[in-house]
Amino acid sequence: MANLSKTFGLFGPLYLTTSKHPQSVTDKQRGKLTTLLLVSLTICFSALPAQAKYGGGSGTANDPYRIYRAEEMNAIGANPGDWNKHFMLIEDVNMSDIAGTDYNVIETFTGTFDGNDCTISNFTLTSTRQENTGLFGTVGGEIKNLGLLNPDIFAQGRNVGSLIGYLNHGSITNCCAKGAVVSGGSYVGGLVGLNTGNITKCGSTGSVWADAYVGGLVGQIGDGKVTMSYSTASVSGNRNVGGLVGKTGNEASEVTHCYAAGTVTGSTYVGGLVGQVERGNTYKSYSTGSVSGSQYTGGLVGYTRVLGRVAQSFWDTQTSGQTTSAGGTGKTTVQMQLRNTFIPAAWDFWNTWEICEEMNYPVLQWQIPVADFRCPDGVNFIDFAFFAAHLNQRHCNPSNNYCDGTDLNHSGLVDSLDLAIFADDWLQGVRN
Numbered sequence: 310m311a312n313l314s315k316t317f318g319l320f321g322p323l324y325l326t327t328s329k330h331p332q333s334v335t336d337k338q339r340g341k342l343t344t345l346l347l348v349s350l351t352i353c354f355s356a357l358p359a360q361a362k363y364g365g366g367s368g369t370a371n372d373p374y375r376i377y378r379a380e381e382m383n384a385i386g387a388n389p390g391d392w393n394k395h396f397m398l399i400e401d402v403n404m405s406d407i408a409g410t411d412y413n414v415i416e417t418f419t420g421t422f423d424g425n426d427c428t429i430s431n432f433t434l435t436s437t438r439q440e441n442t443g444l445f446g447t448v449g450g451e452i453k454n455l456g457l458l459n460p461d462i463f464a465q466g467r468n469v470g471s472l473i474g475y476l477n478h479g480s481i482t483n484c485c486a487k488g489a490v491v492s493g494g495s496y497v498g499g500l501v502g503l504n505t506g507n508i509t510k511c512g513s514t515g516s517v518w519a520d521a522y523v524g525g526l527v528g529q530i531g532d533g534k535v536t537m538s539y540s541t542a543s544v545s546g547n548r549n550v551g552g553l554v555g556k557t558g559n560e561a562s563e564v565t566h567c568y569a570a571g572t573v574t575g576s577t578y579v580g581g582l583v584g585q586v587e588r589g590n591t592y593k594s595y596s597t598g599s600v601s602g603s604q605y606t607g608g609l610v611g612y613t614r615v616l617g618r619v620a621q622s623f624w625d626t627q628t629s630g631q632t633t634s635a636g637g638t639g640k641t642t643v644q645m646q647l648r649n650t651f652i653p654a655a656w657d658f659w660n661t662w663e664i665c666e667e668m669n670y671p672v673l674q675w676q677i678p679v680a681d682f683r684c685p686d687g688v689n690f691i692d693f694a695f696f697a698a699h700l701n702q703r704h705c706n707p708s709n710n711y712c713d714g715t716d717l718n719h720s721g722l723v724d725s726l727d728l729a730i731f732a733d734d735w736l737q738g739v740r741n
């Protein structure tokens with residue numbers, strides 16, 4: 310639309326100029342001018358549509374549609390013909406001006422949406438839809454590098470998540486919902502309602518509640534995977550309630566290299582990590598949140614059926630308030646904060662996990678900000694002292710790991726620009 314108004318802007322003055330001096334123009338000349346004007350307008354309008362969509366781009370992989378504003382974000386759902394196209398966020402988008410009932414859910418999306426490490430904040434959705442409710446309804450494509458800040462979803466029906474209602478054999482990578490408030494009927498998760506695709510390096514914080522199949526990150530996993538992901542969201546529901554996932558229901562379901570730390574409250578099939586492992590594998594994961602339920606309730610997993618397997622996983626018996634679990638090994642808080650608890654279970658502290666021993670539980674390496682030099686428990690005074698000791702150092706290069714990592718912008722020296730980056734990470738914290 311911006312290009313359209315610019316075009317009108319160009320032609321406006323031309324038309325005014327010709328009509329200002331009618332006495333100096335003959336009827337024949339006026340006729341020629343009008344024809345010229347019409348031809349020019351026709352050429353302009355016929356050339357416009359491809360450029361006028363969203364904030365530019367043509368929707369291909371090399372030239373994705375660009376999204377700058379909330380109105381452009383909300384336009385995607387109104388254009389079904391674009392649901393198989395490529396999109397990229399260019400700036401952080403604040404959607405607070407779009408009312409919860411005015412958002413156009415993007416249905417059956419099979420394209421690619423690259424958040425470009427930008428955020429969509431204050432997305433609210435109030436819906437009476439029967440199924441597949443979220444920023445995206447159903448996704449068979451790819452969504453990556455996107456942060457949702459304070460999404461607020463109040464929906465009925467099944468398959469409800471802040472980002473996606475139903476991830477249908479698509480994939481999402483590096484997507485987090487922070488401060489999410491999500492509620493729905495069943496198959497409800499802080500990020501995704503029902504998952505039959507791949508979720509990698511994703512996370513959620515906030516609160517989630519629903520009747521059944523409720524998880525801090527995902528409501529239920531079918532033939533899908535969740536790996537290297539976390540949730541600290543508090544979760545409450547009735548049946549199949551888990552800190553990370555409500556239920557895993559398929560032979561191919563997988564939960565690996567994950568953790569959950571939120572409070573979990575339910576009645577039946579309630580677990581700190583997964584409410585019920587009906588089928589599939591859950592391994593190399595842990596949970597620490599307080600868990601309460603009336604039956605089939607466990608520290609890590611509430612209930613595991615014959616076709617479900619839980620291995621190489623742990624829960625904190627003290628913080629969970631649960632001494633038993635339908636899978637996993639219970640450990641004290643002190644033990645849960647020692648590398649040697651996890652090493653015998655073949656956990657990878659080189660490429661996947663990191664731990665600040667005796668101070669915190671393991672965290673996923675991808676979560677750790679660059680300025681968290683010492684102990685990945687967050688950026689704090691310990692890291693600042695380390696940074697300050699390197700200030701003004703020169704000759705930072707790959708051979709000295711850029712002055713032990715403190716030359717954050719790899720400029721060769723540690724100076725005020727690195728301090729600015731450090732301060733930014735400090736403010737953001739490790740898992741806010």
Ligand SMILES: [Ca+2]
Pocket residue numbers: 681682683684685686687688689691692
């Ligand atoms: Ca630290």
Ligand SMILES: [Ca+2]
Pocket residue numbers: 716717718719720721722723724726727
């Ligand atoms: Ca530098």
